[in-house]
Amino acid sequence: MTAQPNSTEARDMAYHLHSYTNPRKLEREGPLIIDRGEGIHVFDNSGKRYIEGMAGLWSVAVGFGEKRLVEAARRQMDKLPYYHTFSQKAHGPVVDLAEKLIGMAPVPMSKVYFANSGSEANDSAIKLVWYRSNALGRPEKKKIISRIKGYHGVTALSASLTGLPNNHRSFDLPLANILHTTCPHYRTGAEPGQDELAFSRCCAEELEALILEEGPETIAAFIGEPVMGAGGVIVPPEGYWAAIQDVLRKYDILLIADEVICGFGRTGNMFGSETFGMRPDIMTLSKQLSSSYQPIAALMINDSVYEPIANEADRIGALGHGFTASGHPVAAAVSLENLAIIEEKDLVGNVRRLAPHFLGRLNALERHPLAVEARGIGLIGALELEAADGAAAGATGARVGAILQRNGLICRNIGDSIAFCPPMIITAAEIDEMFDIVEASLGELGQQAAA
Known part of the structure; x- marks a missing residue:
């Protein structure tokens, strides 16, 4: 009979497939x-x-070991440990959190949808953009533009948005209708003697050229992190987001701000969109929403996104999208307490x-x-x-x-x-x-x- 591993390290190597890890290296070195x-x-x-x-x-x-978040989870577990948000159901924590987030939004937003990770939030955002295009009678307007070195998640769709090779290799990604434009890294991308403003204009011109090549009528949205995180912490050059948004407005293309890393204070404002003057139609949130004490994510949509979706769902009979743990009451309660700590401290x-x-x-x-x-x-x-x-x-x-x-x-x-x-x-x-x-x-x- 084969001996069973007994140490935590040995059991981890025996039974656990890790994220973003070389399995053979893990076998050699341990966790x-x-x-x-x-x-x-x-x-x-x-x-x-x-x-x-x-x-x-x-x-x-x-930080780690914040007792207020532990107690918030305990209280909610004791009262209502789980409920869903399907079929016109809700509960107090998810209502309170949705209201809180709409009040915090740096630009007018209409509704919040809850998911469990940034990947799911970005995946959901693209599905809703496609749904909206169909609702508006523009079935050809489905292409999404992301950026080289952008990171947006690991579901099949959000990994396609991601502009990093290892998220695509051997996964048969990216999926169709996902395009990638220039990474706004000034040091590696600018021409000799080109200042930041000129480089930003160049990035916007390359975006516009891609839009015209593909056909503006086929482009639904542009997604970007205010500051690129997993691509190497790429801070946009001066004037970048202003130039990009001018192009998007010109061709009636939605802006999705991926605030999964930047949101809730990381750049020195509550949202990275504030730091860089972005006016998104959709914002995706996670990570510091609950300080990752609980898995939760959210996306906020404005009226121009919500109204066509609501009309289409009414025509069909329901919005056919949801996760078992969307707006989980414990995660929502912890998020509310976490946001209170961020504000109070x-x-x-x-x-x-x-x-x-x-x-x-x-x-x-x-x-x-x-x-x-x-x-x-x-x-x-x-x-x-x-x-x-x-x-x-x-x-x-x-x-x-x-x-x-x-x-x-x-x-x-x-x-x-x-x-x-x-x-x-x-x-x-x-x-x-x-x-x-x-x-x-x-x-x-x-x-x-x-x-």
């Missing part, structure tokens, strides 16, 4: 088992403490106050011999490193990520870029501690390279 969290820190099952420099997955705004203000210090420490790393570029806004940033001679793309980033983790800092290497997105409760002293570890780890890498 890091995180046991608990407190504030900006997490602890593994040996008791080692780490600064969580990515707030989990860009998401734990209020002025965490958006904390981001604004600390951003100069955070970005100052980040930008100082650009002087390191291995650094190519530092970029960021608010409390989100990345340091891009030079690939070592002969090394595969991403190998340097992976080496640095491993050194950082060994030294007590969990970050995320995106290719050869190291991303930072700490909980919004972080202090100036903790920012210093985080970047001190980064500096020391880069020193270790340099010593290894010189050896």
Whole structure:
């Protein structure tokens, strides 16, 4: 009889298929088992403490171990642990959360639809856009434009929107009617001597050329993150969103703002759309909505989107879309408490106050011999490193990520870029501690390279 694995690490390797992980590498090296969290820190099952420099997955705004969220979940579990929102049913937490989000929206919005992840929210947004086009008698108006290096999820549809090769390879993606335009990365995309405004105009001209080539009557929507997250923390150049929106208005194309990472304070305003002057027709939200204490996502739609959809659903008899856990009462209750904490503790203000210090420490790393570029806004940033001679793309980033983790800092290497997105409760002293570890780890890498 084959012996059964007994340690947590062994059982994980035996039974668990991980997300965004090389399974064979996991088999060779084993997992890091995180046991608990407190504030900006997490602890593994040996008791080692780490600064969580990515707030989990860009998401734990209020930090780990927030007792108010635990208690909000407990109260709701005790009262109504589950109910759905099908067939004209609702419950108090989902009604309260929908009302709260409409009141927070940076532009007029009409309705909120709830899902369980950013992927589902973006998937749902595109389905509703297609439904709207049919309702308006424009069945040909179905194409969606996304961007190279944009990230929008991992369902078949949202992964198609994503402009990253590993989300497409061997999955037979992208699906039809999904197009990709220029990544607005100034350093890599601009011509010599071209300033940011000129580069932004160039991005808008390339978008317009794509629209004209495909036929404006076939393009339904453009989707974009205010700041690109998983594509490497790409901050748009000056004038970018103004130029893009001019083109979209010219050709009657909806704007979907993917606020899954930027929403609820990350860029120094409640929404990234405010930071960059975006006026979306649809907004998708998740992550910091509940600080990821519960799986929940939302999309908000304005009247120009809602009214045709409502008319079409009335004609058919129902809107044939929904998830079992859409607007789950526990997730909604936790989200409401999480938003209350963000407001009461002025965490958006904390981001604004600390951003100069955070970005100052980040930008100082650009002087390191291995650094190519530092970029960021608010409390989100990345340091891009030079690939070592002969090394595969991403190998340097992976080496640095491993050194950082060994030294007590969990970050995320995106290719050869190291991303930072700490909980919004972080202090100036903790920012210093985080970047001190980064500096020391880069020193270790340099010593290894010189050896």
